[in-house]
Amino acid sequence: MRAFKIFLACLFFIVLSQACTKEINPEASFKGFEAPINFPLVRYNFSANPVNKAGFDLGKKLFYDGILSRDGSISCGSCHQQAAAFAHLDHTISHGIDDKLGNRNAPVLQNTAWQKYFAWDGGIFHLDEFPINPITNPVEMDEKMPELLSKLNANSTYRAMFKKAFNKDSVDYASLTMALSQFMNMLLSNQSRYDEYLRGNTSALSENEKVGLNLFMNKCNSCHTAPLFTDNKFHNTGLITSSDLGRATVTVQDSDLYKFKTPSLRNVEKSYPYNHNGRAATLEAVLKHYASEIKPGTTVDSRLIGGLGLTALEQQQIIAFLKTLTDTHFLTDSRFSE
Amino acid sequence: MKALKSKLFVLLITVVFFAQCKPESPAVPATQTNTIAIKFNHYIADSLLVLNTVNYSNSIEQNFTVDKFNYFISNIILEKTDGTSYIVPQDSCYFLIKSSNKASQNINIKNIPVGNYCKISFMIGVDSARSCMPASARTGALNVGAAAADMYWTWNTGYIFLKLQCMPIIPKGGDSSAAIPYVYHIGGYGGLNNPTLNNIRLVHLNFGENLNLIANSTTAQITIKADALKVLEGSTQVDLNNTPTVMLTPYSANIANNYQNMFSITHITN
Numbered sequence: 001m002r003a004f005k006i007f008l009a010c011l012f013f014i015v016l017s018q019a020c021t022k023e024i025n026p027e028a029s030f031k032g033f034e035a036p037i038n039f040p041l042v043r044y045n046f047s048a049n050p051v052n053k054a055g056f057d058l059g060k061k062l063f064y065d066g067i068l069s070r071d072g073s074i075s076c077g078s079c080h081q082q083a084a085a086f087a088h089l090d091h092t093i094s095h096g097i098d099d100k101l102g103n104r105n106a107p108v109l110q111n112t113a114w115q116k117y118f119a120w121d122g123g124i125f126h127l128d129e130f131p132i133n134p135i136t137n138p139v140e141m142d143e144k145m146p147e148l149l150s151k152l153n154a155n156s157t158y159r160a161m162f163k164k165a166f167n168k169d170s171v172d173y174a175s176l177t178m179a180l181s182q183f184m185n186m187l188l189s190n191q192s193r194y195d196e197y198l199r200g201n202t203s204a205l206s207e208n209e210k211v212g213l214n215l216f217m218n219k220c221n222s223c224h225t226a227p228l229f230t231d232n233k234f235h236n237t238g239l240i241t242s243s244d245l246g247r248a249t250v251t252v253q254d255s256d257l258y259k260f261k262t263p264s265l266r267n268v269e270k271s272y273p274y275n276h277n278g279r280a281a282t283l284e285a286v287l288k289h290y291a292s293e294i295k296p297g298t299t300v301d302s303r304l305i306g307g308l309g310l311t312a313l314e315q316q317q318i319i320a321f322l323k324t325l326t327d328t329h330f331l332t333d334s335r336f337s338e
Numbered sequence: 339m340k341a342l343k344s345k346l347f348v349l350l351i352t353v354v355f356f357a358q359c360k361p362e363s364p365a366v367p368a369t370q371t372n373t374i375a376i377k378f379n380h381y382i383a384d385s386l387l388v389l390n391t392v393n394y395s396n397s398i399e400q401n402f403t404v405d406k407f408n409y410f411i412s413n414i415i416l417e418k419t420d421g422t423s424y425i426v427p428q429d430s431c432y433f434l435i436k437s438s439n440k441a442s443q444n445i446n447i448k449n450i451p452v453g454n455y456c457k458i459s460f461m462i463g464v465d466s467a468r469s470c471m472p473a474s475a476r477t478g479a480l481n482v483g484a485a486a487a488d489m490y491w492t493w494n495t496g497y498i499f500l501k502l503q504c505m506p507i508i509p510k511g512g513d514s515s516a517a518i519p520y521v522y523h524i525g526g527y528g529g530l531n532n533p534t535l536n537n538i539r540l541v542h543l544n545f546g547e548n549l550n551l552i553a554n555s556t557t558a559q560i561t562i563k564a565d566a567l568k569v570l571e572g573s574t575q576v577d578l579n580n581t582p583t584v585m586l587t588p589y590s591a592n593i594a595n596n597y598q599n600m601f602s603i604t605h606i607t608n
Binding site for chain 2: 048049116117119123124125126128129132133136137144145146149172173174176177178249250251252253
């Protein structure tokens with residue numbers, strides 16, 4: 001009788017544990033990429049590289065793994081941190097291998113599927129072509145692509161993961177970049193208070209923030225176009241000019257001198273410091289620049305010449321609005337955490 | 339019985355129908371084809387290029403050794419004397435030739451229809467359509483994870499079409515650590531979204547004598563001389579000291595114009 005009770009208990013336990021595993025089966029609960037309905041059409045060609053659980057997991061593992069760098073010390077996640085919307089927390093310019101410094105501020109990574117250009121100068125036209133840049137950059141990860149591929153091929157865990165995700169027997173360049181794109185394309189930010197407001201909850205923004213929103217629509221939205229807060233174009237915003245030629249580096253045209261890609265302003269409260277050179281430490285400094293510190297120059301955008309004429313109060317109101325673009329859900333989503 | 343008969347009838351009709359659908363066997367016999375080998379020999383003016391150890395000089399008396407001389411050849415077209423031509427298919431028309439790798443200097447073009455050929459045309463570089471394709475369509479010579487790893491710009495997506503790297507010759511007792519290498523990395527396919535530099539160049543070479551490709555020959559070969567010195571000479575004389583580094587700048591178009599003329603036919607073997 002006692003044996004029977006034990007048997008029953010075991011049976012119960014087995015059934016229960018199976019029920020549990022069924023409920024949390026990650027394959028079944030993984031949703032893949034879903035575009036928010038109020039966003040424009042995606043630019044990334046998902047039919048060539050659809051997001052699936054195996055590819056996403058692999059991309060995430062690669063993103064946080066120092067194996068991508070020459071000496072194992074730097075991962076993508078070292079410079080792209082979730083709490084800063086995947087920008088480099090509190091770094092003006094990027095800080096890579098052997099403590100070497102780059103010349104640009106690491107930008108946020110979010111809503112990449114809508115991006116037309118990558119890097120501040122837009123030199124890279126496809127998300128899949130991005131990873132080779134930091135991986136082989138001597139001041140970032142300083143690895144050689146064939147060497148990285150043989151390190152990954154020598155690692156049985158990675159071999160198995162690539163097999164599962166891409167049905168490839170060995171790791172190749174195309175699958176490596178596709179896996180990283182699957183992870184990055186899932187970094188969707190659309191759950192800020194502003195998004196709640198757009199979905200019809202009019203009390204999601206305070207009166208002050210709504211005034212800021214109006215000012216933003218008048219003064220800023222032509223470049224930082226909602227809902228992605230970028231026009232996917234390049235402008236010279238009259239910062240101090242430097243040796244960094246911006247868009248002209250890749251187009252080799254004088255008319256593109258000192259123009260940089262309009263960054264998205266989602267989560268901008270958390271992604272300081274600002275601009276391609278990271279010289280503006282605070283949003284107050286950025287707004288002051290737009291109000292009255294635009295430097296003259298032949299390629300400066302005509303909308304900005306002479307400044308935007310914002311009062312101190314208006315600057316504060318715009319900042320209050322910008323802070324409603326903070327998406328805490330995204331910044332803490334455990335699916336994306338190391 | 340009747341039912342069986344009608345079933346058989348249906349079956350018969352189906353068989354006849356499908357038999358008719360079968361593609362007709364070709365009335366004309368398949369064109370006979372064969373392989374042509376193309377051999378690239380690298381020179382500096384009239385002497386065969388030797389990497390690293392041999393001293394060379396340009397026409398303005400600047401002395402140097404050559405470390406690296408690599409370039410892409412693509413989109414090959416072979417023209418017959420009757421005016422028709424054979425276009426090498428996309429899946430097998432990209433080649434990376436490296437002076438450090440003998441095997442890369444011999445390429446085989448297979449499945450060429452037999453006939454009398456008199457001209458070859460090709461592109462130096464990689465066309466914009468292929469340059470913009472996803473990595474999975476850029477394999478073989480174009481694989482940036484392997485063969486093409488050092489022939490790719492990662493900051494401005496695209497292939498480097500031609501690389502020439504030289505070192506100045508330091509006089510005995512001179513300070514070799516101060517030597518600045520001469521680096522010419524030429525690329526630029528014209529840009530995807532905005533027009534930018536287009537350094538794609540086409541080369542047309544007449545054979546002089548014809549190459550008569552027959553079915554059972556094993557020797558058909560086009561031998562081409564590539565004179566690396568012409569990268570730096572021609573319509574623009576490159577001053578190594580004034581322009582020691584050229585990458586994606588307007589000046590790079592001059593170098594592309596120079597090297598467009600670096601090839602010549604030295605031998606046609608039937």
